[in-house]
Amino acid sequence: MITTMNLSKCYNEKTQVLDDLNIAIKKGEWANIMGPSGSGKTTLLNILSCLDRPTDGSVIINGTEVTKLSQDEMAAFRRENIGLVFQQYHLIPYLTALENVMLAQHFHSMVDEKEAKDALELVGLGHRLDHIPAHLSGGEQQRVSIARALINQPAIILADEPTGNLDRANGKIILDLFKKLHTKGHTIVIVTHDPEIGTMGDRLIRLMDGRTVDEKITA
Amino acid sequence: MYGRILRKSIKVRRKRIILAVIAVIMGASLISALAGVYLNIEEKVGKELSSYGANIIVKPKGDDIPLEIGGVNYSSNQQKNFLREDELYKIKKIFWKYNILGFSPYLSTVVKVGPENESVVLTGTWFDKEIDIPDEAFKSARVGVKTIAPWWTVDGEWINDEENKPEAILGSAVAKQLKNKVGDTVSINYNGKMIELKVVGILHTGGEEENQIFTNLSAVQDLTGLQEKVSEIKVSAAITPEDDFAKKDITQMTKEEYIRWYCTPYIRSIALQIEEVITDSDALPIEQIASAQGNFIKKIKLMMMLITLVAVAASALGVMTAMTTSILERRKEIGVIKAIGAQTNQTIALFMAEIGAIGVTGGIIGYGVGIGLAQVIGNAVFNSTVAINVIVLPVTIIIAIGITMIGSMIPIRNALKIDPVIVLRGE
Numbered sequence: 001m002i003t004t005m006n007l008s009k010c011y012n013e014k015t016q017v018l019d020d021l022n023i024a025i026k027k028g029e030w031a032n033i034m035g036p037s038g039s040g041k042t043t044l045l046n047i048l049s050c051l052d053r054p055t056d057g058s059v060i061i062n063g064t065e066v067t068k069l070s071q072d073e074m075a076a077f078r079r080e081n082i083g084l085v086f087q088q089y090h091l092i093p094y095l096t097a098l099e100n101v102m103l104a105q106h107f108h109s110m111v112d113e114k115e116a117k118d119a120l121e122l123v124g125l126g127h128r129l130d131h132i133p134a135h136l137s138g139g140e141q142q143r144v145s146i147a148r149a150l151i152n153q154p155a156i157i158l159a160d161e162p163t164g165n166l167d168r169a170n171g172k173i174i175l176d177l178f179k180k181l182h183t184k185g186h187t188i189v190i191v192t193h194d195p196e197i198g199t200m201g202d203r204l205i206r207l208m209d210g211r212t213v214d215e216k217i218t219a
Numbered sequence: 220m221y222g223r224i225l226r227k228s229i230k231v232r233r234k235r236i237i238l239a240v241i242a243v244i245m246g247a248s249l250i251s252a253l254a255g256v257y258l259n260i261e262e263k264v265g266k267e268l269s270s271y272g273a274n275i276i277v278k279p280k281g282d283d284i285p286l287e288i289g290g291v292n293y294s295s296n297q298q299k300n301f302l303r304e305d306e307l308y309k310i311k312k313i314f315w316k317y318n319i320l321g322f323s324p325y326l327s328t329v330v331k332v333g334p335e336n337e338s339v340v341l342t343g344t345w346f347d348k349e350i351d352i353p354d355e356a357f358k359s360a361r362v363g364v365k366t367i368a369p370w371w372t373v374d375g376e377w378i379n380d381e382e383n384k385p386e387a388i389l390g391s392a393v394a395k396q397l398k399n400k401v402g403d404t405v406s407i408n409y410n411g412k413m414i415e416l417k418v419v420g421i422l423h424t425g426g427e428e429e430n431q432i433f434t435n436l437s438a439v440q441d442l443t444g445l446q447e448k449v450s451e452i453k454v455s456a457a458i459t460p461e462d463d464f465a466k467k468d469i470t471q472m473t474k475e476e477y478i479r480w481y482c483t484p485y486i487r488s489i490a491l492q493i494e495e496v497i498t499d500s501d502a503l504p505i506e507q508i509a510s511a512q513g514n515f516i517k518k519i520k521l522m523m524m525l526i527t528l529v530a531v532a533a534s535a536l537g538v539m540t541a542m543t544t545s546i547l548e549r550r551k552e553i554g555v556i557k558a559i560g561a562q563t564n565q566t567i568a569l570f571m572a573e574i575g576a577i578g579v580t581g582g583i584i585g586y587g588v589g590i591g592l593a594q595v596i597g598n599a600v601f602n603s604t605v606a607i608n609v610i611v612l613p614v615t616i617i618i619a620i621g622i623t624m625i626g627s628m629i630p631i632r633n634a635l636k637i638d639p640v641i642v643l644r645g646e
Binding site: 042046049051052071072075076078079080084086088090091092093094095099102103104106107108111148152 | 220221223224227228230231551552554555556557558559560561562563565639640643644
């Protein structure tokens with residue numbers, strides 16, 4: 001499903017963030033990526049999300065070499081295949097929960113209010129449709145972010161520290177949602193510092209200085 | 220969805236949007252005001268420039284070149300052809316009737332006056348007369364020398380056209396020569412026929428008219444036996460500056476070119492229209508005055524265009540400042556919509572909707588403000604109101620949207636360069 005080949009990313013001559021990285025994630029697999037700060041986790045996730053480009057090497061997702069796509073093609077590929085969940089939620093502050101989800105529909109194809117409501121029902125926010133992000137708790141905002149990521153039925157969910165800003169109870173709700181998505185067949189990649197998440201899913205990839213230092217099956 | 224985003228985005232950033240709209244209103248109101256004045260400028264400036272005097276002189280066809288020495292027209296008595304007084308009103312019925320600012324008929328003859336039988340030109344004319352114009356909305360028009368020569372001044376009184384009394388206004392040079400003053404009576408001898416006119420005023424013009432005696436047109440017609448006749452008409456018309464097309468030979472024009480020429484207020488097309496309504500006449504443009512008027516209008520129009528350009532540039536700068544700040548505030552939002560899959564054209568469309576809303580709102584309000592501003596300019600500069608022209612509204616809105624687009628070009632380009640990776644990690 002996702003394959004990186006000799007992936008490198010340098011920001012300048014001195015800062016090599018990813019160094020000849022080769023990983024492969026199968027369809028329907030839940031892979032967690034862990035590592036200390038500066039190990040290249042988020043950079044890897046940005047490249048897999050088609051938000052950033054590597055300096056060298058290639059990324060093949062669903063048979064498409066995404067590193068060869070133009071900026072607009074990458075955007076189109078992203079909205080068709082990838083759902084993104086951020087640590088900071090990144091919701092549009094003046095739009096309601098429902099509208100934030102519908103916005104992703106709008107850029108994908110057609111707005112369907114019922115589908116957007118269903119997605120929010122799925123994450124347990126059917127009663128919070130008309131609330132703006134400022135009136136939602138962190139956990140609720142993250143659930144809206146997950147509903148937005150799911151609305152266009154992407155095959156892949158990429159999440160950067162999805163529970164990083166949440167308390168234990170809300171973190172559990174989010175992780176339960178990921179479990180549900182995993183059982184439905186979504187391919188999930190989560191970047192995390194949380195050792196508890198590291199034990200979940202199918203596989204844990206440890207990064208250090210832009211290289212894979214350890215890979216183990218957790219399932 | 221764009222509608223929802225637009226409405227809510229404007230609501231939360233209303234201060235920035237109001238600033239942008241104000242910048243557009245400033246430019247649009249000036250454009251609307253200047254466009255309103257521009258469309259009226261020929262009439263307004265034409266009226267102002269009527270102080271230059273008549274710019275068309277209408278003579279009977281085939282009339283000889285007048286023999287004038289020291290302002291005395293010695294050919295007047297030999298004139299064979301005349302124009303008809305009963306056709307004068309038709310000058311206010313031509314295609315460019317509203318551009319006719321005034322006219323005055325003249326009938327001149329050489330008479331003997333005073334104890335030494337001095338030869339002096341006696342001119343009959345209208346001074347300030349209201350004539351009926353049939354089948355026109357304006358129904359009547361004020362004509363006479365006062366409408367074409369407002370700089371004439373009279374010590375004493377003007378002759379009243381309606382009263383038809385035996386009165387005269389003496390040119391100041393004639394009054395000095397004859398030692399006459401207001402209240403005196405002057406004896407006029409025309410081929411042995413005697414009339415007496417009471418001097419009601421002394422005329423100062425700074426020109427050859429100071430060597431003449433003026434009285435009612437009908438008095439000279441009665442004296443000379445030329446009832447209902449006039450020897451020439453002077454017309455003051457508001458004109459558009461002559462360009463190369465205006466000077467083209469009309470016999471060489473295509474039908475379309477001729478229609479365009481005829482329907483433009485060039486001095487020659489107005490003169491031709493006068494010839495068409497006054498039987499057996501030659502309407503001759505007075506080139507010096509026409510060209511001075513034309514050049515003056517051309518310069519005023521150029522100045523107005525330059526002011527408009529500066530207003531557009533200043534307004535666009537204002538919009539650019541407001542939009543740049545707005546986009547800086549929305550960096551994260553732009554990063555998010557790019558991250559969730561918005562392509563370049565979708566991102567641009569989001570801003571275009573906002574630009575359109577700012578432009579249309581600013582344009583409509585600016586048009587309204589501009590109408591008021593045009594009236595202020597009209598009253599302050601021309602001492603009259605400026606007619607409202609509906610064509611200015613769509614023009615103002617289109618220019619207002621243009622201003623907003625120009626002002627937003629650089630901020631939008633910067634928005635498109637926003638890297639979601641950088642803004643989403645909070646930098």
